[in-house]
Amino acid sequence: MQIDHFQPMLRESIDRFLSEYRHGATDFSNYSLIFSRLLQNLPDPSLDYVWFYSALTFYTTKFAVVPSSSKQVLATKDLFQLLVSSSSSCNLVKKVALLAPVLYELYHLVVENNDLKREVEGLIDGIVSYISICCGHFGVEFDQVDDGMVVGLNLTPSFVDLVHVWVVDRIGKNCDFGDELRLFLPVISGRARDGVGVGCKVGYLAGVVMCEAFFLRLFSKFGFAMLREELGKELHDCTVQMLFGFRSYYFLDILLWMLLEPVLPVTSQLGSEDEVFLQEVLHDAVVTADYSFLPHQKGFHLPCKSLKNLAVRWVLVADNAIRSARELGDQARVISYVNAFSKSCLPSVLIKWVTNQTGMGERTSRSNVSSPVSLIKWLLIVEDQGARVFDCEIAKTYANAVICKSGVQYDLRAIMSNDNNLNGNISFCNDDEGRGGDKGDGDLEMVDSVDNEFLAAPGLMKSTVTDGTRKRKEGSNIEGEIPVKFVKYHFHDKSVSEKFSPSGNDDGLSSGSEVDNPVSDEDMEDMKQ
Structure with a gap:
């Protein structure tokens, strides 16, 4: 040197x-x-x-x-x-x-x-x-x-x-x-x-x-x-302009991390009302933006791990946006965000990366990726099986916290049509309603235990903790915890759509723009179990 x-x-x-x-x-x-x-x-x-x-x-x-x-x-x-x-x-x-x-x-x-x-x-x-x-x-x-x-x-x-x-x-x-x-x-x-x-x-x-x-x-x-x-439109236009103008991995990575924080860095100057308004604008722009330029744009080629890391951050932000909109009762925004998720190229980037890194190839199982939560669950399972999906512990902590928070869920069956477009209404239900209204202390099948640190992950502190108990298999009741339902994933023999199979470049990350998601009735029943 x-x-x-x-x-x-x-x-x-x-x-x-x-x-x-x-x-x-x-x-x-x-x-x-x-x-x-x-x-x-x-x-x-x-x-x-x-x-x-x-x-x-x-x-x-x-x-x-x-x-x-x-x-x-x-x-x-x-x-x-x-x-x-x-x-x-x-x-x-x-x-x-x-x-x-x-x-x-x-x-x-x-x-x-x-x-x-x-x-x-x-x-x-x-x-x-x-x-x-x-x-x-x-x-x-x-x-x-x-x-x-x-x-x-x-x-x-x-x-x-x-x-x-x-x-x-x-x-x-x-x-x-x-x-x-x-x-x-x-x-x-x-x-x-x-x-x-x-x-x-x-x-x-x-x-x-x-x-x-x-x-x-x-x-x-x-x-x-x-x-x-008028202010919202101007803020949205400026955000989109800078998202596409500032072509840097570091910029996008830092920005996505900041959107996972409990508050924005300008909150003390804006006040709470304006901060919430700006947060909504940023969610609209960041979640619905077309990121196809990341793997395809001439002169801007990210290494496969960098692109994968951005995709993971974006999925976490998308879930955060859906959760925030749902808490505000903004059903139109929830539909818009889920729609944007289903059409984005970034979920397919993640699935391509997993299939390439794990060597699944044609044997790759198809996960239900109709929502950020379902994709995050699948990624955590893949991580537990040995693939290094999350680049740092804090990213995995965020992902586990998302699963903890998914006790309140939306039923995507009500809005999924045969062509995979989201054009209906979303019906919301809590975990008890999802079990047919049973509010007893029945056992919940746990994928693994979740420490309190997952509940305290930055950016995921806003949702309300419901009163209730969770009965552990040892028989002890712990009060005041969030009722969480973890669903089972059944891996089928069918592979991911050809759209996701590794091809074209060394990492298989240049992909189609939409997530292929043919969800069968059996799959949906599995998700409810």
Whole structure:
């Protein structure tokens, strides 16, 4: 690996800057001149040098003018233009990751300056457009070259000091790095933020930047005199535009994880009513979007495991959306989401991956995949049989929590027609009603025991716990638990439709767009048992 001989000079300069800043210095042009020359001599400067040079210039300009809201907007716009021009020779991944300080400044402008919302909104739109232009040329470079083996594609130890440089005017001298990072990256979840640090891939940081731009753009739409329906349409259009514009595995992965959290990262600024409204809009856009571009789009090919992981996240989000809509009594949305699930290419991506990895081939059993819950149940069974479906324990925890929550179910038989389209009404029943109204303490057949951690999985805390008891086979009653019914899966001799058989590429993941789901009466009876 190539040694960066300028790192000692950078660390010494950062220490001097912080010392002089705390002692009231306002002019850092001497440092700026040195690092400006350095950037001109580096063919592909690292994030460290571009950030420090930009910070020096930003602070010098900031102290040279009379503070005002309008001047803050102009200073942030100048910072954006400076980062763009300073990174002209950088690779595309780095161009996006470098924008983190701009979004940090923009966040405070959005939160603190309601009188300049239009100006701030225009700047955010410009940044989103710039990111989309960069993403249009990413191709393989963004998600496959960023493997940590290429010089400059991982964050160095100087990243910690540079975060301190950017937030120095809003923190104390001995602030913990975790608090500094929380201040520097305010518009993402704690889980996503935990992935940022020394050794982190620059591509991951770029995905974080995209998520921040994503939520800031949506947040900036609130606060104007606009009808709710009109606002919802604008938010939906913006969401879809960015979903297809930001072509990055890291962006989609972080976004889907964040949609599984109990609350969105902008909840404290929006208020509960607007947060619920935004959550509904995001569910509409994310669940119903056409993701066929993921396995097929030219110049954007994800490794099979990455595509599989996104598909798993999406199925969990789809279940979360259906559950939320059902709790709100929004039957039309439930039908829309189940419809979108049945037509999406992502369930078939998962089934193709399983058939390829397990070697089932023509012997593959057909699961009932008419809903996210049924697919998740099948994936858990496959995982228990040895296939590594879930890439981390927290994903499997979410999946098990979904099964725990499935005590309240919807009867898909009422809306399944012969051509597999969902065009009827959904009838809801709780677990007792599904057993013919028997409210006694009869035994439930358990696939395996579920620990309390599954019930406490983030994003699955909203549903109401019903009063009741569950009788264990040992005969003890435990009160206050959620009545859960686990269904048996009968594996048939018939294979998955030819649409799902591995073919075409090395992982069998380029697939048809819809889930083939011929559900027999016998299958439905099995699901009720």
